Amino acid sequence: MKTQVAIIGAGPAGLLLGQLLHHHGIDAVIIEQRSPDYVLSRIRAGVLEQGTVEILEGLGVADRLHAEGLVHDGVELSCEGERLRINFRELIGKTVTVYGQTEVTRDLMEARASKGLTTIYEAESVELHDVHGDSPFVRYTKNGQAHKVSCSIIAGCDGYHGVSRKSVLPSAITTYERVYDFGWLGVLADVPPCAEELIYANSERGFALCSMRSLTRSRYYVQVPVAERVEDWSDDRFWEELRRRVGEDVASRITTGPSLEKSVAPLRSFVAEPMRFGKLFLAGDAAHIVPPTGAKGLNLAVSDVYYLTQTLSEYFRSPSESVLDSYSVRALKRVWKAERFSWWMTSQLHHFPGSDAFSRRMQRSELEYLFRSENAQKVLAENYVGLPL
Structure with a gap:
């Protein structure tokens, strides 16, 4: 099988990337280790930034979100009996929407299926090859049969424990963790x-x-x-x-x-740098983890694939290494700002064992x-x- 982009992982990052690439006329195949039911069984966060909602709207996959999602104008903090409401709409004129990550995943799955796009579930023994060469490819087995997907780009959207980041030489990557x-x-x-x-x-x-x-x-x-x-x-x-x-x-x-x-x-707080290794690009939890306190995990994955789509769209029009390099630089700037905010929220609201x-x-x-x-x-x-x- 041949495609332009092989996407590893059919979570929200991989599925959204697939929809964005299709929207830009770029062919992609998604390869997922688990079954669709298993993917949908994952219970995750559900606070969507306004920018995330707008991206989903632009792809035409926000109808159920608007019908069932809850728009919140603010959040409330309490400490030692004192309470404070942070009114987003009054302070900065924006809102967030509560809509479960499982539901976002379901909407993207259905949108992909309705367009007849290829997603391979229950792929075993996934291996990434020649990511620094001109002809990268992915091997996997399914139902006891070996398969190969040839591509121009591999997008690692398979999470913190996935194969994508593990395929990078330790000497080529720097990680930061708390x-x-x-x-x-x-x-x-x-x-x-x-x-x-x-x-x-x-x-x-x-x-x-x-x-x-x-x-x-x-x-x-x-x-x-x-x-x-x-x-x-x-x-x-x-x-x-x-x-x-x-x-x-x-x-x-x-x-x-x-x-x-x-x-x-x-x-935990975790960041891997860079987010590009030859023709392999990391996105979402494969590249970074934030404490859930700031409601940033899913939203960071969305911004990653948004930047990656822009990068690949430009690259397939006019191939150059500088275009590919731009992804990691842009994505990491936003990643570190979200890491800072999530760390700050965590540090202000929790009790730390052993603190003086x-x-x-x-x-x-x-x-x-x-x-x-x-x-x-x-x-x-x-x-x-x-x-x-």
Whole structure:
């Protein structure tokens, strides 16, 4: 099989890249290790920046998003009994939309299928070859048969644990990482949200987040040690701990119910540089991870593939190495700004094991400044809704 671009991974990054390339008249094949049902079973974040929504609108895949998504004008922060609403619309004139990543993935899958574009699921033993040469290709097996996809470009959109970044020589890549000593214990439940917008809470017992996927499905989180076992948390224990962290007013509005899904997600900040290696390009979680506190993971993947599409569109019109080099430079500038914001949100809202009295007072001082300064609130709003592409 021959194509212009072989995309590794059929998550939202790979699927969106496939749609964008098709929109620009560039042929692409997507190769995915898992089945479609497995891909759709992944429970992920659901806050979309305004720029992400606009990209989906431009591709004609936002009808269900607009019908079912929840437009939020702001978020709420609470700390030591004091609460602050960051009003995005008033401060900077923008909004975010709550719409689950699973639903974005489903919409992109259906759009790709409706156009008869090729996606190969359940591809085993995927290998990338000749990425620094003139004729890169991908090998894989399916149903016991060996296959080869010849291409001009390989796009690695297969996540942090995928084969794409692992195919790069260690000497050719520099990684930056911070692993946090805590994680988020999350519960998904078919209960109405306790508030119309997300609530981020910094309490004496640790961080908590009240969020939602729809008007009838809620997603709640509490900070726990990274080694915490899900099995040690009954639903009753989780709801009790959540209520203790969010304050009496919010706690009184929480509707409890059986969990549909419960898991502990470790937090880390991670960046790989560069994001281009010959004819191999990394995008999304294959190149970077952010703590979920700033709601940037999916949105960064979208900006990556947006930049990559522009790069490849220009390259296929007028091939040059300088055009290909531009992708990594542009993408990493936005990546590091999102990393900074996600790190800042994480550092202000969580309890850090072993932190000294000075660090705790600095955190309190930073939050007090945020609660009193409209300029500081504008900075948070500008970053949360997404910096311009």
